Amino acid sequence: MTRRTLSDAPLLDAAAGRTPDRTPVWFMRQAGRSLPEYRKVREGISMLDSCFMPELLAEITMQPVRRHDVDAAILFSDIVVPLKAAGVGVEIVPGRGPVMDRAIRTRADIDALPILDHEVDEVAEGIRLILGELTDRQALIGFVGAPFTLASYLVEGGPSKNHQTTKAMMHAEPETWHALMERLVPTIITFLRTQIDAGIDAMQLFDSWAGFLTEADYREFVLPYSIRILQEINGVGIPRIHFGVGTGELLGAMSEAGSEVMGVDWRVPLDRAAERIHAASGPKVLQGNLDPAMLFAGRDAVTREVARIKAEAARAIDNGDATGHIFNLGHGVLPDTPAEAITEAVAIIHGED
Numbered sequence: 001m002t003r004r005t006l007s008d009a010p011l012l013d014a015a016a017g018r019t020p021d022r023t024p025v026w027f028m029r030q031a032g033r034s035l036p037e038y039r040k041v042r043e044g045i046s047m048l049d050s051c052f053m054p055e056l057l058a059e060i061t062m063q064p065v066r067r068h069d070v071d072a073a074i075l076f077s078d079i080v081v082p083l084k085a086a087g088v089g090v091e092i093v094p095g096r097g098p099v100m101d102r103a104i105r106t107r108a109d110i111d112a113l114p115i116l117d118h119e120v121d122e123v124a125e126g127i128r129l130i131l132g133e134l135t136d137r138q139a140l141i142g143f144v145g146a147p148f149t150l151a152s153y154l155v156e157g158g159p160s161k162n163h164q165t166t167k168a169m170m171h172a173e174p175e176t177w178h179a180l181m182e183r184l185v186p187t188i189i190t191f192l193r194t195q196i197d198a199g200i201d202a203m204q205l206f207d208s209w210a211g212f213l214t215e216a217d218y219r220e221f222v223l224p225y226s227i228r229i230l231q232e233i234n235g236v237g238i239p240r241i242h243f244g245v246g247t248g249e250l251l252g253a254m255s256e257a258g259s260e261v262m263g264v265d266w267r268v269p270l271d272r273a274a275e276r277i278h279a280a281s282g283p284k285v286l287q288g289n290l291d292p293a294m295l296f297a298g299r300d301a302v303t304r305e306v307a308r309i310k311a312e313a314a315r316a317i318d319n320g321d322a323t324g325h326i327f328n329l330g331h332g333v334l335p336d337t338p339a340e341a342i343t344e345a346v347a348i349i350h351g352e353d
């Protein structure tokens with residue numbers, strides 16, 4: 001396929017270090033339960049089934065773009081979709097998250113873990129439908145889960161508060177851990193390839209739970225694999241975004257994985273985040289970082305917080321610590337966020353209020 005060339009998309013301008021004509025904004029988890037139209041079309045269809053239905057996944061991806069005037073669509077999918085496509089037994093339990101049929105704990109479990117060895121046609125078809133609907137000012141962001149976050153679901157068998165079995169594997173049986181990483185990386189890359197070949201305009205590597213690790217553990221057990229995933233698409237020419245929650249102490253190390261854009265959660269002011277990123281790997285574009293809880297706090301609070309975040313990003317850019325800013329939340333939209341509060345926040349961020 002020939003990738004779209006979007007010369008007028010604010011998100012791609014910002015990601016490339018150019019000055020966009022408005023502050024680009026999208027929200028992690030902008031598709032989903034905050035929208036009544038999402039709840040309606042998902043009725044009676046399981047989360048993972050919906051990710052393999054091209055028309056439905058395209059419709060859900062487009063819903064927040066139509067409603068909120070965000071500058072990007074994020075592909076409606078899940079970090080466990082490539083595992084499911086490879087034949088791993090996994091379901092997403094509402095209110096909990098991904099749950100595996102069986103946890104992956106031993107070397108034999110790892111050797112038996114299926115590897116995704118084909119492109120995922122349903123997702124590719126969904127992406128083509130989305131690209132047919134987006135304007136040339138709206139980017140489509142694809143994504144994959146990063147090795148630590150994905151491994152945690154596999155090793156724990158489901159969502160985990162402390163990730164202790166995963167950390168125990170790293171430290172008690174490092175060879176087993178590295179074998180798991182080696183087994184996961186090809187699946188992640190194949191799913192990313194599916195999205196790239198189908199025409200996504202940008203991608204995000206979600207290492208949501210990496211913030212649970214010390215920097216030393218992150219560097220030894222995770223970073224080499226994230227580097228490999230991002231390097232795999234070096235020459236493609238689409239911007240790469242890298243994000244995790246609670247990663248204030250890891251921003252430098254994570255920035256060394258090689259993305260153009262670093263997502264920052266709400267705990268760290270963007271100018272301070274930029275100093276850490278600059279010191280480790282040079283100035284990059286920042287993405288973030290409104291606390292998702294602020295969408296419950298009313299217009300005045302959102303206006304104040306948006307102004308603060310924009311000022312911190314501007315300071316980082318003035319100081320030479322960053323090369324641009326894409327507005328986002330510091331993590332995903334909370335499920336019961338009023339849809340109207342999201343639309344209002346986007347307008348405030350765009351400066352239309």
Ligand code: CP3
Nearest residue numbers: 028029030031032074077078079094095096097206208332
């Ligand atoms: O709008 C978007 O951001 C795109 C959709 C998206 C989903 N999952 C849809 C989804 C994205 C980017 C993801 C990635 C994902 N999945 C991550 C990384 C992002 C992050 O939030 O840090 C993680 C950790 C997962 C695993 C996962 N899947 C969790 C923790 C949950 C929530 C469980 C729940 O019910 O609260 C899911 C399910 C999920 N993924 C939902 C959605 C819209 C909710 C399912 C539903 O609507 O029934």
